[in-house]
């Protein structure tokens with residue numbers, strides 16, 4: 001309950017910081033019994049949609065749109081995923097990549113929160129369609145960003161031209177920071193998973209903590225430095241491997 005009308009949420013033409021105190025839940029086609037928080041969408045200026053589905057036990061989700069690929073990441077709880085004749089069980093930090101037009105069904109075994117990243121898949125002449133990927137983030141090996149052992153990256157999707165999206169986690173030891181102010185063609189959707197720090201977006205510096213969501217448009221200058229005594233970690237989406245012409 002806000003008695004002051006104050007919030008850290010900010011929405012700008014080339015970036016947005018969205019904090020949990022401002023989240024609004026809506027029903028979405030394809031989801032039964034499941035309120036969804038739409039964090040990032042074309043209405044904001046993005047070329048993808050990122051949202052959290054808050055599934056009660058027994059809640060279900062399917063893809064309601066043609067030509068849309070999906071990345072699903074379980075934040076909390078356990079869900080069953082049925083896809084291509086196989087049933088998988090995803091627990092916290094488990095994830096799946098679901099190619100466009102491959103029917104799938106998510107069903108919550110327990111109350112669960114699932115982060116979804118949906119976007120129109122851009123086929124590439126000569127490249128095969130991507131396959132279903134199911135994994136668990138903690139089991140992946142990490143690599144230091146540009147040799148900095150204090151900043152570890154885990155890549156959840158294959159580094160292959162078939163994929164037009166990348167979804168990584170980035171874990172910063174206390175005091176670690178991006179090596180420079182990145183300014184690039186790819187856009188980002190980001191969810192803070194742990195800890196906190198300061199995010200520079202365009203000409204502003206924002207304090208951020210676990211639970212916050214950030215959208216960075218193409219070419220939005222960006223930098224992050226971790227603060228506090230525990231690691232800061234975020235999940236980050238970007239568009240990759242296409243010419244956009």
Ligand code: UGY
Nearest residue numbers: 170178182222223236238
């Ligand atoms: O992959 C990235 O572009 C990443 N280093 N960006 C970021 O953390 N803001």
Ligand code: MN
Nearest residue numbers: 182184188222
């Ligand atoms: Mn970046």
